[in-house]
Amino acid sequence: MNKKMIAALLTLSLSVTALTACGGGQSGTASSDTASAASAGTSGTATDESSADASENTAAADSTGAGESTSGGSLAEGQYTICISQYAEHGSLDNCREGFMEGLAEEGFVEGQNLTVEFQNAQADSGMGSQIASKFVSENPDLICAIATPSALSCYNAARDTDIPVIYTAVTDPESAELVDSSKMPVGNVTGTSDKLPVDAQLELIRSILPEAKKIGIMYTTSEANSLATIEEYKEKAPDYGFEIVEMGISTSADIPLAADNLLSKVDCLSNLTDNTVVQGLPTILAKASEARIPVFGSEIEQVKIGCLAAAGIDYVELGKKTGQMAARILKGEASASEMPYETFEDYNTYFNQAVADNLGIGVDSSILADAEIFTEISAE
Numbered sequence: 001m002n003k004k005m006i007a008a009l010l011t012l013s014l015s016v017t018a019l020t021a022c023g024g025g026q027s028g029t030a031s032s033d034t035a036s037a038a039s040a041g042t043s044g045t046a047t048d049e050s051s052a053d054a055s056e057n058t059a060a061a062d063s064t065g066a067g068e069s070t071s072g073g074s075l076a077e078g079q080y081t082i083c084i085s086q087y088a089e090h091g092s093l094d095n096c097r098e099g100f101m102e103g104l105a106e107e108g109f110v111e112g113q114n115l116t117v118e119f120q121n122a123q124a125d126s127g128m129g130s131q132i133a134s135k136f137v138s139e140n141p142d143l144i145c146a147i148a149t150p151s152a153l154s155c156y157n158a159a160r161d162t163d164i165p166v167i168y169t170a171v172t173d174p175e176s177a178e179l180v181d182s183s184k185m186p187v188g189n190v191t192g193t194s195d196k197l198p199v200d201a202q203l204e205l206i207r208s209i210l211p212e213a214k215k216i217g218i219m220y221t222t223s224e225a226n227s228l229a230t231i232e233e234y235k236e237k238a239p240d241y242g243f244e245i246v247e248m249g250i251s252t253s254a255d256i257p258l259a260a261d262n263l264l265s266k267v268d269c270l271s272n273l274t275d276n277t278v279v280q281g282l283p284t285i286l287a288k289a290s291e292a293r294i295p296v297f298g299s300e301i302e303q304v305k306i307g308c309l310a311a312a313g314i315d316y317v318e319l320g321k322k323t324g325q326m327a328a329r330i331l332k333g334e335a336s337a338s339e340m341p342y343e344t345f346e347d348y349n350t351y352f353n354q355a356v357a358d359n360l361g362i363g364v365d366s367s368i369l370a371d372a373e374i375f376t377e378i379s380a381e
Contacts, residue, residue, distance in 0.1 A: 087148035091302025095316035103324020133158035168192030172226030201312035217267035
């Protein structure tokens with residue numbers, strides 16, 4: 001056998017060995033393998049790249065909760081995928097989400113076990129909220145949870161032509177948001193819970209702490225349906241407690257500093273709503289109010305912790321739990337969202353910040369705070 005023949009046989013043998021090592025029993029052309037390697041952007045054999053891709057895909061599914069869905073988003077029998085859209089990042093909405101997950105867990109739906117969760121925050125941007133809703137619908141999950149009125153509207157509108165149930169929480173007035181009809185029943189495959197404020201209790205609390213006050217200032221976002229409904233209730237009920245409401249509408253968070261200066265010059269105190277844009281700008285309002293020595297009343301516990309004087313408000317963790325329990329019934333097939341009336345959380349608590357009262361020189365009769373949860377310091381947001 002001559003040298004050329006030996007060289008040819010050796011070359012053929014090495015080529016077969018290389019193909020066996022790289023192919024791993026997989027089918028495909030050399031050009032497709034090359035394209036895969038180029039798209040991966042990493043060095044190594046095809047087997048190494050496949051392992052890396054598998055690890056990355058697993059990590060991505062774990063971090064986003066998107067996963068590969070089939071038949072209504074279920075990954076497999078007994079496995080569920082839900083998406084959560086939260087309109088803004090602040091204490092009350094964060095507490096809602098925490099409670100929602102607790103409510104689901106109490107009913108047997110535990111993230112990382114039989115539940116995959118994808119969460120997105122719109123950062124108080126309605127356009128981003130609509131994009132998030134469309135993305136979620138395209139993933140066909142078992143259920144979408146929307147936290148706050150703008151997210152509820154975006155998710156409902158995006159999912160209305162599908163069979164994906166939408167459950168909302170922290171929606172002050174589902175009727176004015178047109179999520180229910182005149183009989184208070186769902187307008188589609190959508191239901192949830194309302195965080196309607198205890199306005200009478202709040203006005204009574206303000207009157208008890210500030211017996212001489214006459215004017216209450218309220219800042220709100222003109223595009224938030226929940227705020228518009230609550231403002232009207234305040235204006236209707238305020239005269240019964242000897243108050244006049246001075247309102248100040250804003251469009252964006254950039255309006256808050258000037259609006260706060262204007263409002264603080266006209267009133268004896270401020271009462272804050274669950275308005276998402278205003279709540280995000282609350283530190284600015286509190287700083288200006290402190291300088292003007294004007295007390296600010298909050299609408300829930302987190303606002304009092306960071307510097308509001310007091311609040312009569314609901315427990316948003318408990319509100320979220322109730323929503324999670326409703327979602328569990330839908331996931332179990334026990335009820336359809338379209339047949340479930342929305343629920344309102346009736347119980348409320350009183351919160352008071354003694355450090356704020358001391359800073360403002362406000363003395364409060366202990367009998368007024370007999371049932372209140374009292375904080376002795378002002379915490380960072």
